Amino acid sequence: MGNIIGIDLGTTTSEIAYIKNGRPEIIEDETGKRIIPSVVSYDAKNNKIFAGNKAYNLRISNAENTIQEIKRHMGEDCKVKLNGDDLYPHEVSAIILSELKKYAEDRLGGKVDEAVITVPANFTNQQREATKEAGKLAGLRVERIINEPTAAAMAYGIDNLDKESNILVYDLGGGTFDVTVLELYKGVLDVKASRGNNLLGGKDFDAAVEKYILNEFRKEYGVDLYEIKGINKVKAEGSIKAEAKRVKEELSFQEIGMINIPFLAVLDGEPIGLDIELTRGKFERLTKDLVESTREPVKEALEASNLNYEDIDIVLTVGGSSRIAAVQKLVEELFPGKVRHDINPDEAVAMGAAIQAGIKTDQIDSKKSLVVTDKCNYNLGTRIVGNLNGRLIDDLFDCIIPVDSSIPCSKTKRYYTCSNGQQSVIIDVYEGYNELASKNEKISEFSMDGIPSAPAGQEAIDINFTYDLNGTLEVIATIVSTGKKANKKVVDKRLEIKSTGNLSKYLTSEPIKVEESNSSNSNSGVNLNAWKDSSLASIIKRTIELAEMKLDKVDKSDGDKIRDLLNELKQAAIDENEDLVDELDEKLTDLLFEL
Structure with missing residues (x-):
């Protein structure tokens, strides 16, 4: 049996950790760097695929064959190009995970065949399944998915087992934002609620700076950059993106940053570039709406937890973008004197994933360590025929597992046939908050037949939803009068996990051959x-x-x-x-x- 690791698979960067002598420890890449860019690049000149820092170094010179920030598309039924080949987002993620696996095997001196991988708290079932599939393609068994803020809280909690406190994790990463409220009580870390935005992160701050650079270029040269004849748009975009990210990070610790791009295009026979300054004040004005938009999820998470701002004892800021000065000011304004810096914002999530891996494998004694509870992040239910505002409609959403229910959980509701002689029913599975099913996200469906013919309302069907710690939903329908069952482990119908067939030549690991274990011992030591x-x-x-x-x-x-x-x-x-x-x-x- 191989080793198990914890992985923070991020939008812009990823980190790996393992348990050494009962403690989590970060694994570096081959150059000794602890933070590994989530970037993939194909070097046609040398006919090689690179991921991590080597790929990051090619992001400008080889922009046409470089893929970045693929996590934003995880779970989408779309494809990206790499060396002329089509790949799904989870296949690109598999290349990154395969590279991380190689670093871990080099460090540990043996095979790594399992990982605990973190995801944003607000990732859907679809996105979680895609993440697990990426791990499988990379040669990793992924029995446990853990929410990123929960992992960060575990990194704090492992050294504070005797504490009793309400914790808020403010997690602003490269592509997603999460806020999670937890209670730490004598070694039990109880998630109260999570809220967030899967489309808010450091890349959006970068985009604001990129827009500023393009506007300044227009002011200086009187022309839109991308309208210049003969411009290599892909390389120009890569240069601007890289410079925007660099100056954003610079402004986290100094008041003025210089934007210097020596060559962007040729205009009237002369090479032209841009050399301007960006003050922190200007940057904060450009990104004010982004920072302010994080207030509402904080408020919603507190309300869902039945807590006030004053009830929070400790605030942990994690994710690289939480270092932005305006973000730090906002969090301090909301929770004065409560922001702690006990954990590394970049590494905390991976460390927490490793702790979960250690508990799972008894490398950390679970009886002397953390017990973590979690919550369902969406209403889960089915479509029924029902009364809405005095009208009978066949599009009513009936919630079976409400948002913020403790998981794992199992809930059953009884329904009845709605027409005479009805012998079959389609069971639709939805997640969302609207009272109309069609306004929510349909994630699956399956049919149940064999219902005895009877007058409407006389045959009952029990629908059971079972939701586990990985965010995987199983639905079981039972005809009460006969005991006949139909069940389905829900894989989101918006994404049938499939392969392009183009991935094998890019992987450094073989896809895992064995089926994932469904044993009830898969989540704990x-x-x-x-x-x-x-x-x-x-x-x-x-x-x-x-x-x-x-x-x-x-x-x-x-x-x-x-x-x-x-x-x-x-x-x-x-x-x-x-x-x-x-x-x-x-x-x-x-x-x-x-x-």
Whole structure:
């Protein structure tokens, strides 16, 4: 069996970490750099594919064959060109992951075949599945996906197990923004709520500077840069993009930055470029709307957590873009005196992923470490025929698992046939917030037949949604009168995970051959007994982890109460008694939080 690593697969940069002597440690690339650009480039001259820093160094001179910021398109049914070949976004990500895997194997001196990979908290089921597929293509088994802010909080929590505090993670990365509220209580890290924007990040700040550069060029030369005859637009764009990113970073620690691009085009037979300054004040005016747009997700996350600004004890700012001076000012304004710098903004997410990997493999003792709970980030439900404002419509969205439900979770609702003699039904699966199903995102569908012919409303169908820690949804439909079942592990219909067939020549690792494990032990280092074979095990595992951790911290009398309920709960899971599992799970959870 190979090693396991934690990976922060970012929009602009990625980081890798592993557990060494019980502690997370960053893995460098072959040049000793800890931060690795999420860039892929094909060097036609040498017929080689590069990823990471080597590809980053080619982003201007080889702009036509370089792909950057592909994470923004993860899960989309679109293709990009590399050396004339079409690739899906998750295939490009697989090239990056394959390179990261190679760095880890060089460092660890052995095979790496598994990874915990982080994603933005607001990634959809579709995007998470695409991320897992990218790992599989890169030769990595990905049984655990963890949200980036949660991973950052784990990097903090591992050194503060005895603390009790409300934590807010403000995560502004290269392409996404997340804010997550968590409670740390005696080693339990409980996610309260997450909000954010998957289309806001450092690249948008770069774009504001790029627009400024183009405007200044127009002022100086009286012509739009890209309208100049014979211009190499791809290389010019690459030069401007690189300079915008550099000066943005420069302005995080100084008041004035110089923009110097010696050659952009040839005008009237003369080479022309741009040499101008950009002050921090001007940069902040250009990007004010971007910074201000992060206020609302912070407010929404607090409201969903039933907390006020004053209730937050610790604020962790992570993601490279959180270093922007105006961002730091905003966070300090919202939470004066509460911003902590205990963790490295660039490395915290990868460190947290490694901690989760260490717990999973018992490299970190889960009973002496963190137990992490998480939340569902979307309403999940189905389309039904129902009454809306006095009208009967067949487009009503009925929520089965509400947003911010603790996961893993399983919920069932009963529905009835709506027409006489109805013998089949299409079960549509949606995520979203609108009362009309068609206004939400349809992520899957499947059919259920064999319903006994009967008058409308007499045949009942139970729909069960089971949502796991990786954000994977399984839907089971049961005809109550016959017990017949139809089920589906939901893979988003917006993206059927597929391959172009062009990837193999670009990979440094073979795609993983074995199927991913679905064992209930895949998310924790807790030792599971006979109950683990139950299909209900994954639903109650969080409660069992909390209970087993609590046993070390309570007196004998309370411990006996916990053990009694714990044993009953495990037996109910073995017996597949779903109603009793729900009842005992609730009782045990209430007891744990009373003690």
